[in-house]
Amino acid sequence: MIFIYCLTEKTEFLKLKSYGWYALAIIILIVSLTTPYIIKSVSSDYPVITPDTAGPLNQLVRILTVLGLLASVYYIIVSFRKNTGLKKLRLKYIFTGILIYIFGSLLFVGVLPLFSTNFFFFLDAPAYFSVIWLGLATYAIIKKELFDIKIILTELFVALIGLILFGQIFLMANPRARIIGSVIFLLFCFLGYLLIRTTYREIQKEQEAAKLATDLSDLNETLENKIREKTQELRLNVAELTKSKIALTATLAEVRQTRHQIEEEHNKTMAIIANFADGLLVFDHQNTLTLMNPQAEIFLKISAAEAVGKKPDKLGNLPFFKSLFELLAGNKTTVFRQELAILDLTLEISSVPIFNAEGQTDALIILHDVTREKRIEKMKTEFVSVAAHQLRTPLSAIKWALSLLLEGDFGKLNAEQKDFVKKSYASNQRMIILIDDLLNVAKIEEGKYVYNLRPADMAKLVQAALNACKELSAKRKIKITQVVPDGPITEIKVDAEKITIAMQNLIENAIKYTMPGGQVTISLKYDTNNIEFSVADTGVGISPEQQKRLFTKFFRAANVMLMETDGTGLGLFIAKNIIEAHNGKIWFKSEVNKGSTFYFSLPSEQKSIESKI
8 A cells, every 4th residue: 555655645644644544554563463453363274364263443444444445546546647647557557466466366265165165275375466466566666667666676675675674573472571672662763764764865856867867858849849839930930031021112112113114103293283274273271372384473463382281361462362262162163153343354254063082072173365366356346236236227228118019008909019019028027137136235245224113014015025925826826824823913014016026936846846737835923022924835955955045145945946047046145144134044955856844033123123134
């Protein structure tokens, strides 16, 4: 049992248990040899201990023996599971020897004698099996280095001398000699203990040194492995860094190339901006001027160094910037175009929003010099006005003369002569209408188109316009439908002559550009705030790409010119100006080959009106 404890445990508590088992073994040995409490007598003929030969403590000793054997087996199993390698192999030899000893002894001593007395020959089997166990233990000690041979020899030497001294005590007949022998035995046991302890400590130090060397070797191997791993990692990292360096170098080259391209494009853009025929201004989201090209400097008579970095209100001493500041306030996110007179120039200002990466809105202002165009347009208007006035007088005289001929004041005309004079009169009348349109346009553009506001019934004005177009509608076989309310509630304050001209122009266009047999519907609606007039036809319609130019001067859609060659392209321009001068609005809806509907609305109450170009 003590051998197993020493084999499996290496703790401080092991010392106490070892001392206890040593003491218990010595006590049992002394009591067995000197007293009848464990064994009363032993017969050579019948070496088995019977109840007659067993002492009162014999059963207790047997129980302790069994418990010791079971504890030995338990400690070996636990240690066998915990350990690995060489130590586990040593324990396997020891465990095998103990099992052979235990089961062999139980079989021949405890089991077989119960069935027959012929098996008494094997009552010495435990001694034989102990030899097998000792043989396996010796093999484990020598071949597998179970214990150091020094401690074994020391313990055997002390045990042998101790047994000799202990045996001499029982052979001495003199009590005094027994006492002296006992003292010598105890002193030897103490010295033997010191010898064994010293030898054990020396071996323990050697084992610790060996363990330290093993640990150092393992540590060195671990360090070498880690160094190899780290070296491999460093190699991989160096390779990755090399790849990254190559990639970074390539990226930097691309960045340099891209930067060079950006600089080239920037230089090109700045060269274009610097040589742009129009003036360019850029305002950021805080309305601070950030760019001004040379042409803008020429237009505004101010250098970029003085203006850039400032807001328009800080440059308010210049009328242009004051007006521009008012335009930008609330209009920067939309495209707008407006003309401003600055110094001796007339500039057309266009604003385009620029949305930056942060979602903020900058503004690009384009300044286009339209001074020359305005002068030419003014000269053209003056020429048209003068020419129209000069043509109006002879045309009126021709009209008067033709009228006298048709009335027979110069004699009766035959049918052929009368037809010729009628055609001449109609052509002259068309020329007078054209001259009137040109004069109206000239007055509108010069701001001299005078409006005389008087209360007028809109229903009557509609009827007057229809009467003027009755001959044309009958000639083209166009059906006219009216949806006009009755009563004076349709009466508003307008220039009746001008509104009638606008209505007549819209109705004439609807009749002219509707195929014969078509229909034109004229409607008049009103509410407390507005009166709405509309003319709907079933004509050829207007293509989407030409609708934007419909209200400009002299414009005629391509498809309508194929139907009606007569026309000046001034009717809608005049109508639009008349309606907007009355603070109204005019609009239309059109679809090719399905027809068009033109609308205008006028406020029920007029405050003041002016000519609008």
